[in-house]
Amino acid sequence: MTRIDLDLSHSYRPDPQADEDYALLPLKFTFNDGGAYALLGPSGCGKTTLLNCISGLQRPSHGTVSFDGRDVTAATPQARNIAQVFQFPVIYDTMTVGENLAFPLRNRGVPAAQVKERVGRVAEMLDLSASLDRRASGLAADAKQKISLGRGLVRQDVSAILFDEPLTVIDPHLKWQLRRKLKEIHHEFRLTLIYVTHDQTEALTFADQVVVMSRGRAVQVGPADALFERPAHTFVGNFIGSPGMNFLTGAWHDGAIEIAGRRYMPEFAPTVAAALQAAGSFKVGVRPEYLRLAASTDPQAVPARVERAQDIGTYWLITATVRDASGHAATVRGRLGNEGAALRAGETAWLSVFNRHTCYYVNEELVA
Incomplete structure (x- = not known):
């Protein structure tokens, strides 16, 4: 896993003049090696833009992204060795569940015995063991998204795993189960996980540290109890809690x-x-x-x-x-x-x- 250091801002306009011109206002932050983080905020606050700057899908208009002290601002997602799980399932319908889970490993030449062991372990974690030989095209949307989660988790050599609202299409009861599973997986493997969501329950139950965002700004960073008990900004106080x-x-x-x-x-x-x-x-x-x-x-x-x-x-x-x-x-x-x-x-x-x-x-x- 990797320590990720950000010192950046981003605007989709060529010549930004005011704060309103920025999707991400100037931000300096470190995601520590093996930490579980959530980027929490309403739609349009800059969460996905920040995630894409980390993954390499978006190059920040100003500043740098560093992995373990190495500047990767211009590097591709492949060069950064990132796994990313998106809001909607990204799988191969023509493959079986097992083949989908194995694909990232086989694509990197991992020995067959290791592929089988790792796929079996991830499938068991996500309750997919009984479906390994089923073709993915016949599965429901929530099952397909579990496969997407598995494809992100199956590799052990990634720098970090990024989740962009991955439970949107998941049944509410299953959401609770998968949040618990992700927490267990993090505790077992100490992966660097960064999770984007607008759902405070997801963020507060999943992450050790929550980055609350508003209008392109990281308003407060802290554990769930600090955000609830001592909100650093009235926005956080209003946004957190029900x-x-x-x-x-x-x-x-x-x-x-x-x-x-x-x-x-x-x-x-x-x-x-x-x-x-x-x-x-x-x-x-x-x-x-x-x-x-x-x-x-x-x-x-x-x-x-x-x-x-x-x-x-x-x-x-x-x-x-x-x-x-x-x-x-x-x-x-x-x-x-x-x-x-x-x-x-x-x-x-x-x-x-x-x-x-x-x-x-x-x-x-x-x-x-």
């Missing part, structure tokens, strides 16, 4: 935080207070999981108008509105226990939003 993080507009006034015309004095470090005071205006972020009902007499509770309360089965999802002094409405959602059953649309709920999980953002970026 529902995403709640944000309330706050202002610093006479040594306290003011929200919806009420003043609060939560506990936080003096450096945080100094940053909020210097900013004047900021956002307070709290996850629905950490929102709690409070008594109307609680000085730290924020009043909110209940819009609806939904019984999800294992919890109640409440949707409420908090209005600031100027009348601007912010929607907040909370995941509550049985206490959510007592809430009715139109009434006022008092919400506790300040706790050790609360985040504070100035100019959309985390200060604490």
